[in-house]
Amino acid sequence: MAPEQRWADLPPDLLCRIGDRLDLKWSFELTAIVSGSRCVGSSNGWLALSVVGSIDETVFVLLNPIAAVEIILPPLIYEHEDESRRDWVSKVVFTPCPAKDDFAAAAICDIDRIAYVTAGAKRWAVMDPVRLTSEVGDQLTDVVYTDKGKVYCLSMCGDVHVLRLPKRRRCKPANADEAGPSEPEFSVLQPPPPPPPPAEHTIIVPPPFWQYQEPLGIMPLPPYEYEEVPPQLQGPHLNAPSTVEPLLPLFDPATVFAPPYDTVSAFTSAKNLVFCKGNLYQIWRNTSCTVTLQLPAGGQRCVAENEILVLRYYPRRRRRPCWDAVKDLGGYSLFVGRNNAVSMYAEGVPGLRGNCxxxxxxxxxxxxxxxxxxxxxxTPCGAPQAGVLPGGHPYSTICWYFMSDVMSSSSSG
Known part of the structure; x- marks a missing residue:
């Protein structure tokens, strides 16, 4: 019997006691990240960060904080009505093991759009608005990336759309020239150098007003009207074409969800998608207070605060409903949040509880x-908050972070 098999056969509590008596050294360090970064995704040891750049623009970065490797993604150019919003991209998912010459990423852009980018492209491709339901307040709320190049998108009403990404291929980064890739000007691994101080005794005098005079009847245009579009943003975006298709041709909560969940769906505003053992699940959570619903067929259904419902998709059912609730996950547990959703088999994993x-x-x-x-x-998971930020605010949990790609969340049917 191999030594590793002998260790695997030991009970988890005994392994923990042995580990407590050994002088084990921590084998890695997390790389410090510049302040101002906002986490918008994580997967397989990588983080997706939204960072405000030096010229007050939003930059998206894939970062491996253990290996200290970063991939600066191309610009995501999208005209939003409120230019002050920094949260118009709520979540980013990406390939499990990205590289500068081989990656794909997708994001929820605003409330009804999906954007994607692949290696070699100079900018993101922003898809046309997704056809949402007529329900008030419906919008895209979650995405999950699968190993077959599909991105499943979920709306708050429980409707699912599928983005079929183009076939991945290794491609030279967009900022690379014939001599090889150039180092990015932006980095989250180290803060930018401070600007040089102004020269002493320098006085900037604007030109006299008469230099701006124009012939009568002609109104001068502001200087920025004449700025040229940068070369890297001209021409096609270089992403191969992709499509977004609804999972179900016709979506109606009254027919696709088994009762009483066709009624409950309107009162569970937090929704996530996850794959487990090749099956697609929706995770619903009631974020408000306890709600008692009067069901159309008679009777009541009480949905407690933070109660979670797990619904499985049954694509081969000849008749609807094709989404129905399940009571257990066969020993698996699901991890949902800003991370690409993960499923893990709990048996033999210390501290992990199954069917949770x-x-x-x-x-x-x-x-x-x-x-x-x-x-x-x-119930709260794990130890209490570890420390307090300046100003008295406690540290918060942002996303679930896993350092390996052995999870079964990326297997789709």
């Missing part, structure tokens, strides 16, 4: 929570 949903939030702040499908209750 690990989520982030609760009572107005971000913290790790675990919902037990058997008891129907959510």
């Amino acid at each position: 949903v690990y989520w982030i939030g609760g009572r107005g702040r971000d913290q790790g929570m675990v919902f037990d499908m058997e008891s129907g209750r959510s």
